[in-house]
Amino acid sequence: MANGSYQERRAAIETYFDRTAADAWKKLTSDAKVSRIRETVRAGRDDMRATLLSWLPADLTGKRLLDAGCGTGALAVEAARRGAEVVAIDVAPTLIEIARERLPRDLGPGSVRFEAGDMLDPAHGDFDHVVAMDSLIHYVPADVVRVLGELAGRTRGSILFTFAPRTPALAVMHALGRFFPRGNRAPAIEPVGVETLKSALAAAPALAQWRSQRTKRVAVGFYTSQALELVPA
Numbered sequence: 001m002a003n004g005s006y007q008e009r010r011a012a013i014e015t016y017f018d019r020t021a022a023d024a025w026k027k028l029t030s031d032a033k034v035s036r037i038r039e040t041v042r043a044g045r046d047d048m049r050a051t052l053l054s055w056l057p058a059d060l061t062g063k064r065l066l067d068a069g070c071g072t073g074a075l076a077v078e079a080a081r082r083g084a085e086v087v088a089i090d091v092a093p094t095l096i097e098i099a100r101e102r103l104p105r106d107l108g109p110g111s112v113r114f115e116a117g118d119m120l121d122p123a124h125g126d127f128d129h130v131v132a133m134d135s136l137i138h139y140v141p142a143d144v145v146r147v148l149g150e151l152a153g154r155t156r157g158s159i160l161f162t163f164a165p166r167t168p169a170l171a172v173m174h175a176l177g178r179f180f181p182r183g184n185r186a187p188a189i190e191p192v193g194v195e196t197l198k199s200a201l202a203a204a205p206a207l208a209q210w211r212s213q214r215t216k217r218v219a220v221g222f223y224t225s226q227a228l229e230l231v232p233a
């Protein structure tokens with residue numbers, strides 16, 4: 001996607017997850033003790049990952065799944081355990097290294113290929129399912145719609161992604177700069193109202209053959225994120 005704002009955001013996200021926050025992510029995504037605030041984020045993320053996994057078929061044998069912005073790889077591993085051939089991509093090479101170190105030897109019939117790069121690289125191929133958990137929250141809604149349109153052209157089954165829902169409480173938190181624990185210079189989160197997002201998706205020519213289906217908001221302490229499922233119309 002040659003779009004300037006997408007490229008700029010991706011570069012800022014890479015710097016943040018690959019350097020600034022790499023250690024914090026490693027810790028947050030492990031069993032290590034974290035602050036009470038981060039415990040709520042961890043609990044919310046566990047809930048969100050379980051939600052997304054529950055929206056995929058129980059048996060993923062022989063299915064190709066893209067974990068778009070896989071981070072340290074927890075969702076990719078779970079999908080592989082259910083038989084999927086997972087292509088797990090993250091723009092932050094440090095997180096990909098951690099994901100590779102954590103990859104269990106025995107995944108049963110499934111597999112995971114972790115690779116550093118852009119989730120939109122056409123070289124990754126075609127997919128039965130795409131999951132993007134909290135990896136599009138830093139892009140402006142117009143770019144999110146473009147990203148999803150591009151992925152839709154390579155996907156046969158469902159696309160599951162999350163966004164930061166625009167709610168009055170969150171607007172206050174964002175204004176106070178408290179959405180994430182203090183002082184981590186994270187790239188901005190781009191909240192969007194669920195109806196605004198659904199309308200934008202419905203109006204996108206690249207998504208004309210797709211429709212929004214299930215949605216679920218997870219709000220636990222300092223973690224708020226909303227999942228949306230796109231399926232062929």
Ligand SMILES: C[S@@+](CC[C@H](N)C(=O)[O-])C[C@H]1O[C@@H](n2cnc3c(N)ncnc32)[C@H](O)[C@@H]1O
Nearest residue numbers: 017069070071090091092117118119133134135
């Ligand atoms: C909030 S983290 C979530 C990671 C993982 N999905 C999880 O839930 O544990 C967002 C991830 O998306 C990745 N990301 C953002 N934009 C990306 C892009 N265009 N291509 C690949 N990865 C991207 C970031 O590097 C980061 O690791």
